[in-house]
Amino acid sequence: MTKIILAFDDVLEKFSKWGLVSSLFIILILAVSSIVLRWMGSSPMWLEPLTRHLVFLSAFFGGSLATSKNVHIRVDLLSKLIEMTKSRALIWIHHNLLALFCFVTCAFLMKASYDFFIVEREFGAPAFLDIHSSWLVGIIPFGIGLIALRFFNLLILGLLNGVPSEHNRV
Amino acid sequence: MSIIAYSSILFIALLGAPIFAVMAALAMTAFYFSGIELSAVAVEIYRLASAPTILTIPLFTFAGYVLAESKAPVRLLRLSNAFLGWMPGGTAIICIFICAFFTAFTGASGVTIIALGGLLYPILLKEGYSERFSLGLITTCGSLGLLFPPSLPIILYGIIAKVDIDQLFLAGILPGVILMSVLGGYSIFKARKLPKKEHRFSLTEMKAACWEARYELPLPIFVLGGIYGGFVTATEASALSAFYVLVVNVFCTRDLSLTKDIPKVIVDSLTLVGAILLILCCALGLTNYLVDEEVPMKILEAMRTFITNKYLFLFVLNMFLLVVGCLMDIFSAIIVVVPLIIPIAEQFGVNPLHLAIIFLTNLEIGYITPPVGINLFISSFRFNKSVLELYKVSIPFLILMLFALAIITYIPWLTLLWFTP
Numbered sequence: 046m047t048k049i050i051l052a053f054d055d056v057l058e059k060f061s062k063w064g065l066v067s068s069l070f071i072i073l074i075l076a077v078s079s080i081v082l083r084w085m086g087s088s089p090m091w092l093e094p095l096t097r098h099l100v101f102l103s104a105f106f107g108g109s110l111a112t113s114k115n116v117h118i119r120v121d122l123l124s125k126l127i128e129m130t131k132s133r134a135l136i137w138i139h140h141n142l143l144a145l146f147c148f149v150t151c152a153f154l155m156k157a158s159y160d161f162f163i164v165e166r167e168f169g170a171p172a173f174l175d176i177h178s179s180w181l182v183g184i185i186p187f188g189i190g191l192i193a194l195r196f197f198n199l200l201i202l203g204l205l206n207g208v209p210s211e212h213n214r215v
Numbered sequence: 216m217s218i219i220a221y222s223s224i225l226f227i228a229l230l231g232a233p234i235f236a237v238m239a240a241l242a243m244t245a246f247y248f249s250g251i252e253l254s255a256v257a258v259e260i261y262r263l264a265s266a267p268t269i270l271t272i273p274l275f276t277f278a279g280y281v282l283a284e285s286k287a288p289v290r291l292l293r294l295s296n297a298f299l300g301w302m303p304g305g306t307a308i309i310c311i312f313i314c315a316f317f318t319a320f321t322g323a324s325g326v327t328i329i330a331l332g333g334l335l336y337p338i339l340l341k342e343g344y345s346e347r348f349s350l351g352l353i354t355t356c357g358s359l360g361l362l363f364p365p366s367l368p369i370i371l372y373g374i375i376a377k378v379d380i381d382q383l384f385l386a387g388i389l390p391g392v393i394l395m396s397v398l399g400g401y402s403i404f405k406a407r408k409l410p411k412k413e414h415r416f417s418l419t420e421m422k423a424a425c426w427e428a429r430y431e432l433p434l435p436i437f438v439l440g441g442i443y444g445g446f447v448t449a450t451e452a453s454a455l456s457a458f459y460v461l462v463v464n465v466f467c468t469r470d471l472s473l474t475k476d477i478p479k480v481i482v483d484s485l486t487l488v489g490a491i492l493l494i495l496c497c498a499l500g501l502t503n504y505l506v507d508e509e510v511p512m513k514i515l516e517a518m519r520t521f522i523t524n525k526y527l528f529l530f531v532l533n534m535f536l537l538v539v540g541c542l543m544d545i546f547s548a549i550i551v552v553v554p555l556i557i558p559i560a561e562q563f564g565v566n567p568l569h570l571a572i573i574f575l576t577n578l579e580i581g582y583i584t585p586p587v588g589i590n591l592f593i594s595s596f597r598f599n600k601s602v603l604e605l606y607k608v609s610i611p612f613l614i615l616m617l618f619a620l621a622i623i624t625y626i627p628w629l630t631l632l633w634f635t636p
Contacts, residue, residue: 065485066478069277073461076270076454080447093267100273101264104496107489108235110482117233118490118544122586124231139230146227147236154239154497158257181264185257192493 047205054113054198057191061109068103072096091173098181105188112147112195137208144200151193158185217248234547235493242500249504259500263492266374267450273488274453275365278460279320280484281477282431283330285470290428291316292334297424301416306342307402310335311356311395316435318360322367325593328357332597343409351608352402354594355616358582359394361545361575362387365438365453368545368575371491375553378567380449381442385633386568390576390623397619398612430463491546498547502554511558518559528563529624532556533577540581541588548578572630576623580616583609 079092111117127139162183169178203209221244228237242256263269282288295309302308313335317327332353339349361368364384373380425432437456441447447455461477464470471477505511522528539548553574560570582590591605623629 062478062482065489066481069273069481069485072270072273073454073457076274076451077458080451080454097266097269098264100269100492103273103485104263104489104492107485107487108493109489110486111490111493112233114486116486116490117235118494118547119231119233120228120542120544121231122542123229127230143227143230143232146232146240150236150240150243153243153253154256157243157253158260160252160254161257161261164254182257182261184264185260 047202050198050201050205054195054202057109057194057198058113061106061113061191065103065106065110068099068106072099072103075099094173098184102184102188105184105191108188109191109195112192112199133208137203140209141200141203144196144203148193148196148200151189151196155186155189155193158182158189162186217244220244220248233490234544235490235497238494238497238501238551242497242504245501245504256497256500259503260496262499263496268370268374268380269492270450271365271370271380271453272367272492273485274457275320275370276322276367276488277481277484278453278457279317279322280326280480281457281460281464281471282320283317283326284476284480285464285468287428287431287464287470288313288317288331288334290424291431292338294424294428294432297417297421302403304399304403304406306339307344307348307352307406308399310339310352311359311398311402314353314356315360315363315391315395318356318358319363319366320360320434322361325357325589327360328353328590328593328597332357332594336598344405347608348405350594350598350600350605351612352398354590354605354609355398355583355612357590357593358579359398360391361579362391362394362572364388364442365449365456367491368549368578369571370449371495371546371549372553372571372575374495375549376557376567376571378571382568382634383571384439384442384449386572386630387575389629389632390572390619393622393629394576394579394616394619397615401611401615430467434460494547495550498550502551506554506558511555514555515559515562522563525563525565526625528560529565529573532560532573533620533624536574536577537580537584540578541584541586543581544589545578545581548581549574566627566631568634569627569630573620573624576620580613580620583613583616585609 075092075096079088079096082088082092108117124139127135130136162179162185165182166177166179169182172178172181199209221241224237224240224244227240228234239256242259243253246253246255291313292309295312296305299305299308299312314327314331317331321327321330335353336349339352340346344352360366364387366387369383369387370380372378373383434456437459438452441452441455442449465473465477471480518528518531522531536552539552543551556574557567557570561567565573582588585591585606588609591602591609594600595602595605628635
């Protein structure tokens with residue numbers, strides 16, 4: 046079970062990394078092209094919203110990697126105190142409690158954003174480059190879902206294997 | 216019931232849950248108890264995709280990380296040494312200049328201390344500065360350029376407060392110089408007992424250092440000249456800076472490899488950006504809910520009973536923001552606190568640009584304020600010193616920064632001189 050979860054998490058990690066790297070290269074090319082085209086007197090209307098949505102998408106890829114690297118921004122005074130106690134039981138409970146909270150929150154948020162996606166599919170319209178607005182809105186359930194999966198993996202690994210190493214804690 | 220739910224979420228937040236999850240949970244709970252569909256939170260999240268300046272955040276951060284990973288710090292160190300090394304306290308002043316430059320580009324994310332600390336710390340010690348002074352100076356300088364363009368907190372503040380980012384960039388320049396000058400003055404004072412220096416002013420070395428740093432020198436001109444010359448917008452300046460820094464470091468100086476180093480830099484920089492944007496996404500719902508419920512106005516009404524004028528308000532604001540800066544990360548603080556204080560400050564007649572600079576200066580000081588100023592932990596990790604030791608060494612610098620904060624707060628002209636007719 047642990048091996049399966051680790052392998053699955055590795056796939057998500059690579060997917061997020063490649064998503065992030067390719068997004069940034071595309072964003073950079075589009076942004077620079079937009080400036081050059083403007084100087085040449087032509088400025089396609091779709092360039093700017095497409096770039097903004099790529100940044101939006103990359104926020105979720107970055108969030109997925111922040112989850113696996115344990116670098117989310119937090120108030121960590123109590124976490125540090127718990128670490129200092131060196132009590133394995135306390136650290137284990139702390140990790141799993143936070144992982145569970147984050148997973149449940151992300152799951153609810155994914156459901157809420159999926160509902161928004163469904164509404165947009167029914168009442169939305171093509172936004173730019175003939176892309177339907179529901180696909181753009183769909184970035185949210187996709188991105189939050191990706192992060193929810195990362196927290197789910199951390200939770201299961203924590204429950205199965207006891208105290209996780211420092212890098213794998215929430 | 217709602218009190219139990221909110222208390223539980225706040226307890227989890229204190230235990231160290233990621234801020235984005237706390238914001239999302241608070242927003243969903245608030246919407247649920249108000250009888251609003253939870254999908255409204257997602258609608259608020261999606262608003263981020265229509266923020267016109269959102270592009271500046273990943274691109275300026277990426278540019279800063281590329282600079283930090285390349286050999287630019289070494290080149291800039293030589294350049295600063297050539298220009299300032301001969302002065303009394305020159306080495307410490309070099310440290311102040313370089314850290315300010317890098318923090319402006321990396322957004323005070325701790326990268327400055329990590330990237331430059333190892334370089335500057337031994338040089339300061341070699342020059343005869345005490346370990347306490349050197350540690351304190353580097354720790355403080357880790358967030359020093361935060362008021363200079365194109366710093367990430369300024370951009371984020373502009374997005375949240377709906378204040379023009381170009382104007383914010385200008386507004387921060389003189390207060391930023393004040394902070395640097397205060398630290399510079401202290402460094403010169405501390406240098407008076409150091410052994411006489413061998414550094415001599417050399418035009419040849421100056422020319423050589425300028426030539427070596429020829430690719431980095433135009434960057435601030437690109438950003439400031441481009442924006443204020445009317446050639447590019449802040450968003451376009453971020454794209455050009457990122458593209459320029461990438462091309463220079465990969466193809467001209469060949470400090471970084473396009474296939475080996477750049478993907479790593481992208482992952483490192485955009486992981487931070489992702490963490491910030493996620494908080495921004497999730498907080499949009501919560502802060503809008505608080506504003507809709509007129510929470511700022513209720514706070515204002517309560518404050519009016521004991522705060523009667525602008526100056527007292529600014530004093531209380533500074534005290535409040537210092538506490539916020541001690542407890543919260545700068546990005547979360549901007550996202551959560553700014554929408555609440557803007558209407559209140561407006562009522563007391565505080566200019567939005569002045570408020571922005573006061574806010575950011577306070578949070579800059581928060582980076583070195585015990586017990587949880589993030590620079591203290593980064594320095595503790597980087598220099599292998601106990602956090603308690605860092606608390607001690609940061610105190611003189613903290614007092615100096617508070618002095619500079621008082622100047623910035625009570626002389627609004629320093630911020631607004633560019634905008635007075």
